[in-house]
Amino acid sequence: MQKAWWKEAVVYQIYPRSFMDSNGDGIGDLQGIIKKLDYIKNLGITVIWVSPIYKSPNKDNGYDISDYQDIMDEFGTMEDFDELLKEIHQRGMKLVMDLVVNHTSDQHKWFLESRKSKDNKYRDYYIWKDPVDGHEPTNWGSYFSGSAWQFDETTGQYYLHQFVPEQPDLNWDNPVVRKEVFDMMTWWCEKGIDGFRMDVISLISKPEEYKDGPVKEGEKYSFCGAVTANGPHEHEYLQEMNQKVLSRYNLLTVGETSCVTLEEAKKYARSDGKELSMVFQFEHMDVDSDEHGKWTDKKLYLPDLKEVLNRWQKGLEEVAWNSLYWNNHDQPRVVSRWGNDSGEYRELSAKMLATCLHMMQGTPYVYQGEELGMTNMHFSDVSECDDIEEKNIYIDLVTDTKVYTHDQMMDIISKKGRDNARTPMQWDDSENAGFTTGTPWFAVNPNYKTINAAAQVEDPDSIYNYYRKLIELRKEEEVIVYGTFDGLEDADENLYIYTRSSENKKILVICNFTEKELDVPASIADMVKENRGILIGNYKDISEKIRPYEAVVYLTK
Template sequence: MEEKKWWKESVVYQIYPRSFMDSNGDGIGDLNGITNKLDYLKDLGVDVIWISPVYESPNDDNGYDISDYKAIMKEFGTMEDFDRLLSEAHKRNLKIVMDLVFNHTSDEHPWFVESRKSLDNPYRDYYIWKNPKEGKEPNNWGSWFSGSAWEYSEETDMYYLHIFSKKQPDLNWENDKVREELYRIIDWWCKKGVDGFRMDVINFISKVQSFPDGQKEKGQLYGDKIPYIANGPRVHEFLQEMNEKVLSKYDLITVGETTHVTPEDAKQYAGFDTQELNMVFQFEHMTLDFGELGKWSDKKIPFVPLKKILSKWQYELEGCGWNSLYWENHDQPRIVSRLGDDSLKYRDLSSKMLGTCLLMMKGTPYIYQGQELGMTNMEFKSMEDFRDLEILNAYNEFVDNKLAEPEEMIRYFNLKGRDNARTPMQWDDSENAGFTKGTPWIKVNPNYTYINANSQINDSNSVYSYYKELIRLRKEIEALVYGTYALLDENHESLYIYTRTLGSTSLLIICNFTETEKSYTIPKEYEEAKVIINNYRNRANDNIIRPYEAIVYHKI
């Protein structure tokens, strides 16, 4: 059997601090709010809390634009508040994972303030500067947040690269001094006692140094930058150096956010013997519903390709690397609205089914705040209701260039927008869902009156109680952590059926992703197996799988 590690056996809970719990009535979630809810998380059964960035930031991209890596954003509290949170979490045997954003800083970071001043400034080469090309941008790359990926700076008559917002200039990892500074920051947090890091877009840190134009498809405004920024020429060298100089000196959990990766790439980033990271987030299953305007579409995730992609990752990392398992995060819409059924009739059942499908797989599961309650997407009525920079920029780009109608874009935003994940956590049925006594920074989903933690904690039939049971099973049954995965009936258009096997122990997991019942004959070897969890709470007919039903059979 492969080597046992605590991070393989853990369940991680992601907190988006701005939307989790407000302790001081200013409408913004904060660190003390998180500390006040640690007992809730302990009761749920999770082991690790990943907190989205809380560093000092001008907040152009909700904290992913950092101006001081060793200070706390004032809206979130103080470093003393953070130290208290860390201490209180550790008292409960809960570990804390910080979000490292090292591809870029804020343009208000002291390094960049200096860098833009002159060509001979000591910090000039901390960022990526290029001369104009024929009086325009250095190449045809577009920013992830719309517009060009280059911003002109009058001070030196040159452009700097920003793969994201123009207030998020990309760091120059080719510069040894930059890397040394960043490793010192990691070490500083490790000495403080944090237990690991989630690394934002970490596979973008090495760029192809010739910075060529990207291929431009018909109708596109910008060229394809991905071949020149993702999984770049020195990325593994940099990560191995980071591991050697800092990460390996501590017992950490490390996960890299890596878009545009294959399982082969992941084996290098997170192979058991590559000395880089523990695991990566891949996005292949999250891009299946993209359309002509990228993520902005009303396409549904096709079910059979979804099974095949998730299974591919399970098979190809078996024995040589480790998967991270997720449906939701701060950048994704709510999964019950996206892949289940968020109607009153099926919301609970499909939320539980999706949780079963995810948490029974091999890998470390990540639960995003509110997922354990079955929180849903929200219908935002107008552009005034949105807060996300990506949404605001996309609206201007696509509507101004007549690629989409305003009403069409709002519909897409309601389906796929990041603000769906950022509506406040629904704690109870009091005003503002118990999130704040002030005015929330973003609107609360009106369904908080019947979808909230307070109504679910003591209800044995709730989504929360069901997630709690799924987590308990993972801790009790070793095969759910270390067992191998096998997909059955891969082309079945409604049922996701797979097994987990370790020695003589085997589990059969059956999930119906539709609102119609399906007939299915349980394999003979599981006829005498015990049903250890079922979202309908009883098995009426062994050969019928009911709408959005999830069943787990356990054979010893």
């Protein structure tokens, strides 16, 4: 298998608004990140991915960009950014920037011009369509509910926005738009950044024809992503991007690819290097969804999770490369979702989930606070929420359709909402978890008194130090990075078991996703009995049974 630095990397994602506030205004900033670089370096991290820090009106927490070559006021200045990049590089780490080029803010100079008139030279930078029978051009619904079209009085046309109305989609079919984007990317690469995480990059190529999509019974709109993802010119545009920008630098590139299939992923992240290093797929994030999407309290059925992850592990082997993640800024905290965030089992289950993920083939991503076992937070009223998606779904499923009661919906938002990932980072047990000396922009999880970095960094048995060991193991054991993957006992509803193998080494990974004590399956009993040592485990001693939330990695040859 072809080796690459980004295959051997471990990435730490920072959501700047919630990471560390250096000036007491209640909002995390670039100087705050600089203050905590040694903490990240100590964890063993090799790459930092920073969520958008560009100039933005913040209609969608920085994913609506009004100037790609300036910094959001709350986060600091371009001088602060230059200092951050220098400090990261001085510590031997790399920096990946978020690239949001499916859409801009409606306050971007291109859109302000575009909406002025039909013959404005920027008009074709965006997607404008005439009304059809006095209504939207198609029945497409946005990712955040409601129509994906916004009527503009000035010219009597609609523009496409797959997210909030203040995020108009760029027209990638216009070569001038592509050149503008590529020039901007080159500008950042020349500054010395080390890669891009590409937001919803699978949506940039729109269909040749704009026509209605299928609608679920009882719903008004057809989900736009099902119609626009992996469009007809998607790979052509990414290959052009690669040729004109990416191939000129030694970068890590990862695409957020909504609705991607395994076969499509092989095109995006294929080993010939013509497009991207890897993609984020979402199939494993959907295994506990139902007819209401993620807005359900459906429990995880472990064989479903194994089926998805094992298929991606085997499917991309020798062909492309996997990204590995449980958490990010759009997902609830995994220890609350698929572990057990009660006092007794929180640490064990957090370590188990980390082991399960980090022993797989691919590049692991750690989201801020995951290394501490930070948990979901309970929201009792939608007024406590910040996320536009949560507010819209409350209207949809409580106010309008009455699918759920208020209490049911708030319980589901507390389990699945994006705000769970956006509560401030828990640094210590002082006021506001040490995140800010001011009033935090968003509520701090009350459990910060017991779950915080200060309590864990010096504790050799902490979740933080367990992550350190996992990350160190990846650097020491090539089999963890490049070895082949084979799932075992796929139908088992309690245990996730797999092996990683290279020419001269083999490891066996056993993870118990329950609080039950279990017998070692007969199929692996000999491997366990004849093991050559334990590489890592989340219990201090050895047992003949598999204990609650136990994770153990055996060296078997």
